Amino acid sequence: MDDLKLYAASLEQLKRQLEIVAAFSDSINMRMGINKCATLEVKRGKMQDTGQQTTLLNNVTIPTLTDKQTYRYLGVQQALEIKTSEMKDLYREILHSRLNLLLKSKLSSKSLFNAINIWAIPSITFSFGILTWSTTELREIDRNIRTTLTKFGIHHPHSSKIRLYLSRRQGGRGLLNLEDTHGKHIENLRTYFYKNNSPLFQAIRMADDNLSALKLSSRDYHPTQRTDEELKHEWRSMALHGRYPGHLEKEEINKTESLRYLRAGYLFPETEGRLMAIQDQVMPTRMYLRHIAKQDIPSDRCRKCSQAPESIQHITSSCTIMAPRDYLDRHNAMAKIYHQQMALKLGLLQHEIEQHLYCPQTLLQNERYRLYWDATMLTDRGVAHNRPDITLFDKQRESCFIIDVTIPADDNVSRAYAEKLNKYGDLAFQLKELYNLKSMSIIPLIITVNGLVEHHLIENTERLKLDLNIISQAQKQVILYTTRIVRKFLQGP
Ligand SMILES: [Zn+2]
Numbered sequence: 001m002d003d004l005k006l007y008a009a010s011l012e013q014l015k016r017q018l019e020i021v022a023a024f025s026d027s028i029n030m031r032m033g034i035n036k037c038a039t040l041e042v043k044r045g046k047m048q049d050t051g052q053q054t055t056l057l058n059n060v061t062i063p064t065l066t067d068k069q070t071y072r073y074l075g076v077q078q079a080l081e082i083k084t085s086e087m088k089d090l091y092r093e094i095l096h097s098r099l100n101l102l103l104k105s106k107l108s109s110k111s112l113f114n115a116i117n118i119w120a121i122p123s124i125t126f127s128f129g130i131l132t133w134s135t136t137e138l139r140e141i142d143r144n145i146r147t148t149l150t151k152f153g154i155h156h157p158h159s160s161k162i163r164l165y166l167s168r169r170q171g172g173r174g175l176l177n178l179e180d181t182h183g184k185h186i187e188n189l190r191t192y193f194y195k196n197n198s199p200l201f202q203a204i205r206m207a208d209d210n211l212s213a214l215k216l217s218s219r220d221y222h223p224t225q226r227t228d229e230e231l232k233h234e235w236r237s238m239a240l241h242g243r244y245p246g247h248l249e250k251e252e253i254n255k256t257e258s259l260r261y262l263r264a265g266y267l268f269p270e271t272e273g274r275l276m277a278i279q280d281q282v283m284p285t286r287m288y289l290r291h292i293a294k295q296d297i298p299s300d301r302c303r304k305c306s307q308a309p310e311s312i313q314h315i316t317s318s319c320t321i322m323a324p325r326d327y328l329d330r331h332n333a334m335a336k337i338y339h340q341q342m343a344l345k346l347g348l349l350q351h352e353i354e355q356h357l358y359c360p361q362t363l364l365q366n367e368r369y370r371l372y373w374d375a376t377m378l379t380d381r382g383v384a385h386n387r388p389d390i391t392l393f394d395k396q397r398e399s400c401f402i403i404d405v406t407i408p409a410d411d412n413v414s415r416a417y418a419e420k421l422n423k424y425g426d427l428a429f430q431l432k433e434l435y436n437l438k439s440m441s442i443i444p445l446i447i448t449v450n451g452l453v454e455h456h457l458i459e460n461t462e463r464l465k466l467d468l469n470i471i472s473q474a475q476k477q478v479i480l481y482t483t484r485i486v487r488k489f490l491q492g493p
Contacts, residue, residue: 003073011041015054022056036072038065040080047080076130084131092141094123099145103152109272110168110265112154116145117176124178128185132213135223138178145175154269156277160241163276166231168262171245173272183225190214190221240292244279247410247452252417257453260472261479274483278312279450283486286310304489315489316449316482317409322489327407330481334474335389335405336360338445339373341466342392346371355477368396379430385423399439400431401464407478410448417454420444447471451479 004021008014025032039062041048047065055061070077077083077090098120107115124141127133146164149155155164165180166172193201193216208216215221226234236245248255261267267275277283284293286300287309302310304321315322339360343349348364348371360373372391379386390403402424408416424442432440443463446454453471461468 005073011039011052011054014039015056018054018056018062022058022060026058032060034060034062037062038069038071039063040065042080074130076127082131087127087131088133088137091124091127095120095141096144096148098123099148103148103154107269108265109154109173109267109269110262112269113173113175113265117174121176121178121181125176125181125185128182129189129213133182135179138182142178145178149273152269154273156273156280156282158282159273159277159280160235160238162231162235162238163241163280166235167228168265169259170228170232171248171259171262172231172235173262173276179223180225183223186214186221186223187225190216240281243281244410244450247413247448247450250413252414252455254453254455254458257458257471257475258451260453261451261475264472266476267479271480271483274487275450275479278316278482278486281312283312283315284490285312285315287314288312304492312486313409313411315486317407317412319489322485326481326485326488330478330485331389331405331407333477333481334407334445334447337470337474337477338403338405338464338466339371339390341470342390342464343371345465346392355473369394377427377431379427379434381430383426383430386427388424388427393435397439398435398437399441400428400435400437401441401443402428402431403443403445403464405445408446408448410450410452413446413448413452413454416446417444417456420446445474447475447478449478449482451475451482 006014006017006021008017022032039054041050041052041064049066050064051066053061053063065071065079070079070083072078077087099116102112102115102120105112105115146155146161149164150157163172164175165177166174168174193205193214205216208214210217232245236242236249247253248258262272265272282288282292286297286303288311289295290297290300300309302308302314302319302321305319307320308314308318317327333355336358337355340349340352340355340358343360343364344352346366346369348366348369362373362375364371364373370393374387374389375391377386377388377391388402388404390401392401392403394400404420404424406416406420421442421444428440428442431437441463443460444454445457445460447457448454453475457471458468461471
């Protein structure tokens with residue numbers, strides 16, 4: 001700290017103190033920045049506008065602070081008192097101008113939220129403990145930040161608020177929340193003043209009867225500060241918003257892998273916001289409009305197929321009109337990632353091609369391997385399901401992998417795995433007999449429409465000797481396709 005503030009009982013005493021500072025500064029070769037220095041005389045609680053300057057022995061002259069002037073001490077404008085309301089307005093203004101600048105910056109979602117946390121939010125949080133903020137004021141600023149995010153299409157107005165503030169590790173977006181941050185700052189500062197028992201600190205504690213923002217004379221002042229655990233609990237307990245976190249905690253789901261897209265934070269903030277609105281079940285589907293928003297619409301049946309209620313689950317995974325094209329594209333995007341990486345690994349391809357340009361050949365082969373894409377496997381006796389996404393024969397090991405990709409609704413994930421094993425059981429048995437194979441495996445690869453990673457996917461990816469990073473690539477394609485499917489569906493006729 002190089003800002004020094006001296007208090008004295010009289011002008012005479014003040015001058016003596018200033019002489020000491022001046023002499024000390026001279027001896028260590030430090031200069032006083034006179035243009036930033038001022039004296040202020042107070043009589044019976046009133047500032048005296050004497051205009052009298054103080055000249056020190058070393059010929060340095062310090063002016064007086066006049067009535068209308070303030071000075072900046074540790075970044076806060078003050079005169080006799082801290083100019084609380086002016087300072088608060090100023091900090092709010094800085095926060096909002098920085099927030100708006102960042103929102104125009106085209107950062108990826110995680111970088112954007114990080115930047116808000118480390119550049120915009122601190123314009124207010126650094127005053128915590130110095131200025132007194134009420135919970136109402138803090139909540140209002142939090143609300144304004146959310147409204148601004150909504151204006152930029154980054155946060156759906158009906159999406160979970162709590163989720164915005166939950167860490168990305170736990171499935172949230174990791175935005176700092178002023179109310180909780182305030183609680184933490186105050187608690188830390190109070191702890192500092194309470195753990196020291198010197199007479200000075202005791203006196204400070206006694207004297208601070210609602211004088212400072214820390215309210216030190218009151219032992220039981222504890223402003224709210226929710227932990228990640230509490231936020232998570234609150235999120236899960238919500239009827240609609242709580243479904244996705246409920247699925248995340250299921251045994252069949254690998255939570256860490258499932259939240260990879262959030263930890264990496266590579267999506268555009270708008271896309272991430274849209275995905276969250278889908279996961280939070282607040283997209284304007286007919287089911288939502290009629291039963292949640294209570295709008296008077298004639299029917300809640302699907303606008304495309306009329307075969308089922310138009311829920312977000314229906315749109316993302318079970319509409320017969322969307323299946324042949326949109327769901328298939330999503331499915332193929334994931335299957336192609338696996339196909340290309342296997343082909344590279346097995347020496348069947350030399351160069352990697354960008355994912356969206358990759359068109360797998362029906363058969364790739366070399367001395368040892370035969371790798372089929374979406375090909376009908378012929379057997380002696382006919383079987384009902386004989387066209388898996390990928391089939392790999394290994395001549396040397398006399399083995400075969402039947403690999404099939406599924407992208408089910410979040411609810412159907414456990415059923416989907418068993419169904420795949422069952423579906424290709426017959427084919428596996430027949431191929432094993434026909435080619436006299438030593439081993440035969442059915443490998444379902446499953447990520448749900450919302451990007452939840454079915455827990456076998458990790459070991460299955462390892463069994464294929466592939467780098468585990470491709471799970472993240474596959475997840476990225478799935479969630480991008482899902483957001484596109486929903487947008488197309490809801491914008492369509
Ligand atoms: Zn439909």
